Amino acid sequence: MIRVFLGIGTNLGDRKQNLQEARAAVNQRLEILKESSIYQTAPWGFLEQPAFLNQVLEVQTDMSSLNLLNFLKHTEKQLGRQANFRYGPRLIDLDILFYGDRIIQTPRLQVPHPRLTQRAFVLIPLAEIAPEWVHPQNKQTVAQLLAALPDLGGVQKCG
Numbered sequence: 001m002i003r004v005f006l007g008i009g010t011n012l013g014d015r016k017q018n019l020q021e022a023r024a025a026v027n028q029r030l031e032i033l034k035e036s037s038i039y040q041t042a043p044w045g046f047l048e049q050p051a052f053l054n055q056v057l058e059v060q061t062d063m064s065s066l067n068l069l070n071f072l073k074h075t076e077k078q079l080g081r082q083a084n085f086r087y088g089p090r091l092i093d094l095d096i097l098f099y100g101d102r103i104i105q106t107p108r109l110q111v112p113h114p115r116l117t118q119r120a121f122v123l124i125p126l127a128e129i130a131p132e133w134v135h136p137q138n139k140q141t142v143a144q145l146l147a148a149l150p151d152l153g154g155v156q157k158c159g
Helices: 015-029 065-078 120-129 142-148
Strands: 002-010 031-035 039-041 052-061 093-099
Touching: 002 015, 002 120, 015 031, 015 052, 015 065, 039 120, 052 120, 065 093, 120 142
Parallel strands: none
Antiparallel strands: 002 052, 002 093, 031 052, 039 052
16 A cells, blocks of 8 residues: 545635535545645645635555546546636646655656645645645655745644
8 A cells, every 4th residue: 555645726616515425535545644734725836816725635545647637637527627728727736746655757747746846835735734744756845845945835723
């Protein structure tokens, strides 16, 4: 079994319900070990859109990385995600942040997530549940990566 960290996010419709449905769908095929709190985040990349709700899940799976990616993309579609422009609004987004300590570089999948170290909306919830997890490329812990961010980008814990 491989420990995997997933980032989930949404900024359309009933955002809390979207996250709940995503967790339920993920839990049908993967064992959820930990869930971070939910965080509200200003949009990143394309700013003219509603704020996001983001969360990180630690899961366990025996799926290969590509099978996991296929499952997550299928789940997004089942939950109502439609094709949109990069960094645009979305009903649900499911990203593989870490797949064990593996480094994966294929045309379809890059793990660790290539922009993870720049995104407070990922590092803050990730640090909540796995502060000592070590990034396999730069050998820094999640807590160290978070501490190195110059700006936390208005990430606020919900509830």
